[in-house]
Amino acid sequence: xxxxxxxxxxxxxxxxxxxxxxxxxxxxxxxxxxxxxxxxxxxxxxxxxxxxxxxxxxxxxxxxxxxxxxxxxxxxxxxxxxxxxxxxxxxxxxxxxxxxxxxxxxxxxxxxxxxxxxxxxxxxxxxxxxxxxxxxxxxxxxxxxxxxxxxxxxxxxxxxxxxxxxxxxxxxxxxxxxxxxxxxxxxxxxxxxxxxxxxxxxxxxxxxxxxxxxxxxxxxxxxxxxxxxxxxxxxxxxxxxxxxxxxxxxxxx
Amino acid sequence: xxxxxxxxxxxxxxxxxxxxxxxxxxxxxxxxxxxxxxxxxxxxxxxxxxxxxxxxxxxxxxxxxxxxxxxxxxxxxxxxxxxxxxxxxxxxxxxxxxxxxxxxxxxxxxxxxxxxxxxxxxxxxxxxxxxxxxxxxxxxxxxxxxxxxxxxxxxxxxxxxxxxxxxxxxxxxxxxxxxxxxxxxxxxxxxxxxxxxxxxxxxxxxxxxxxxxxxxxxxxxxxxxxxxxxxxxxxxxxxxxxxxxxxxxxxxxxxxxxxxxxxxxxxxxxxxxxxxxxxxxxxxxxxxxxxxxxxxxxxxxxxxxxxxxxxxxxxxxxx
Numbered sequence: 348x349x350x351x352x353x354x355x356x357x358x359x360x361x362x363x364x365x366x367x368x369x370x371x372x373x374x375x376x377x378x379x380x381x382x383x384x385x386x387x388x389x390x391x392x393x394x395x396x397x398x399x400x401x402x403x404x405x406x407x408x409x410x411x412x413x414x415x416x417x418x419x420x421x422x423x424x425x426x427x428x429x430x431x432x433x434x435x436x437x438x439x440x441x442x443x444x445x446x447x448x449x450x451x452x453x454x455x456x457x458x459x460x461x462x463x464x465x466x467x468x469x470x471x472x473x474x475x476x477x478x479x480x481x482x483x484x485x486x487x488x489x490x491x492x493x494x495x496x497x498x499x500x501x502x503x504x505x506x507x508x509x510x511x512x513x514x515x516x517x518x519x520x521x522x523x524x525x526x527x528x529x530x531x532x533x534x535x536x537x538x539x540x541x542x543x544x545x546x547x548x549x550x551x552x553x554x555x556x557x558x559x560x561x562x563x564x565x566x567x568x569x570x571x572x573x574x575x576x577x578x579x580x581x582x583x584x585x586x587x588x589x590x591x592x593x594x595x596x597x598x599x600x
Numbered sequence: 601x602x603x604x605x606x607x608x609x610x611x612x613x614x615x616x617x618x619x620x621x622x623x624x625x626x627x628x629x630x631x632x633x634x635x636x637x638x639x640x641x642x643x644x645x646x647x648x649x650x651x652x653x654x655x656x657x658x659x660x661x662x663x664x665x666x667x668x669x670x671x672x673x674x675x676x677x678x679x680x681x682x683x684x685x686x687x688x689x690x691x692x693x694x695x696x697x698x699x700x701x702x703x704x705x706x707x708x709x710x711x712x713x714x715x716x717x718x719x720x721x722x723x724x725x726x727x728x729x730x731x732x733x734x735x736x737x738x739x740x741x742x743x744x745x746x747x748x749x750x751x752x753x754x755x756x757x758x759x760x761x762x763x764x765x766x767x768x769x770x771x772x773x774x775x776x777x778x779x780x781x782x783x784x785x786x787x788x789x790x791x792x793x794x795x796x797x798x799x800x801x802x803x804x805x806x807x808x809x810x811x812x813x814x815x816x817x818x819x820x821x822x823x824x825x826x827x828x829x830x831x832x833x834x835x836x837x838x839x840x841x842x843x844x845x846x847x848x849x850x851x852x853x854x855x856x857x858x859x860x861x862x863x864x865x866x867x868x869x870x871x872x873x874x875x876x877x878x879x880x881x882x883x884x885x886x887x888x889x890x891x892x893x894x895x896x897x898x899x900x901x902x903x904x905x906x907x908x909x910x911x912x913x914x915x916x917x918x919x
Binding site: 349385558562565568570574587 | 639640641642646647649650662670671673674675676677678679681683684686688691832882884885886888889
């Protein structure tokens, strides 16, 4: 983890209100899939936690959807502009090796939640792609918002939902095969549905969660999520204990 | 000038300015007057992964209660204009767990430790403080002003009488120097500061967060699950400066100032207004390197302004 200056190396619109940026980092940083960066944005007070969508040769790739002032300001950054980036933060998806035996690996993503799964798909493809089937299910509210489907196609088969519930796709696919693990990221409603499917079919699953953050390093306790414990529940820090959690232990509010 | 000379001068300058930054807070020697603010710095080790946290004058750790507390449900934070509202709700593992698991690690850093103590009754405050008596904690900061917990906290802070009572009750059992942290959510900060001093506080710190709220207009609901939260950041700095100035004119015990400090010049402003030391909180979220950066900036300010001692800065405001 290091706080450093980053220079925008590229910025392009890849879908409606969705920008892909490459940030050149001064210092060597090796983020893993599921980790995030805390990025300073112009005109807003706090940094914005953005998942890592890729990393190679000192270039940190992020995908930003314009949803508020902070994400809008980030998406407007042009080539050559600089900002400050604290990274890598949080715990990655378990990928070395992926747990749960040697069955298929499923990726379930919704909306901007697909961003970290692109990096995950690449990593899985490189490490275990030869021996494990990788299948992705991606959902977007409308066709204009779709991104990443071709890219994940490089790792394996991709099924796409635009408009309906993305979780209908893995539910149908379960008639043919059962994955040994599901990796997921997306809106809370989708994660809740994935959790239900996994509980019903006894499938191991890991989800990357999102919450409004302060420090990003586990010091301020504002980005809490409710997690099951033996005696009931506790609030864990999304930034430090997560953002990747075992899906079965998360209690969605 | 050759490089040997430069190093020589840098070293001499460094040594003299280091000594100049030393301060004595209620009998505890701090190597500089910068202190992390409670609730923004975890139990100290979170930022140690980024830099050596022993650069701080002292560290105030996350507020402690007798029993573990889960804290408030999310959402706990919302960004505001030049600040943020939080309602963490005193989430902490309880004082015993802190003493066993967290204190030994941060104590190894050799930096003075301030334990922040919260409670819902006089008995609870006393119980927590008694447990901390024989530990390596150097100072106690009494949090009587956390505005987030429905059943406690706020009422201790809101009147001079109740501040006096809780200070007196705790003082009798407190082995360490006692700093009472004051709430800005009062009508007369001077009266509250005086009540703390008269009842045995060794110092006061202020201001805690200002009580506030934020509204989700689309849903017509409060944004925070707890409805209200505590406002911090540069948004509250003018209020904090005013209260530090008023309190420091009233009491003789040391005043620790805080509220929206982001730069070395902010530190100097609070000290000019009467603070003997300062606490830095929300700035850590904006710039995770705030501790070492603000210290460097403060040293630069002292040098540029020709300030030769902290004593000549503290309370030097000309009104």
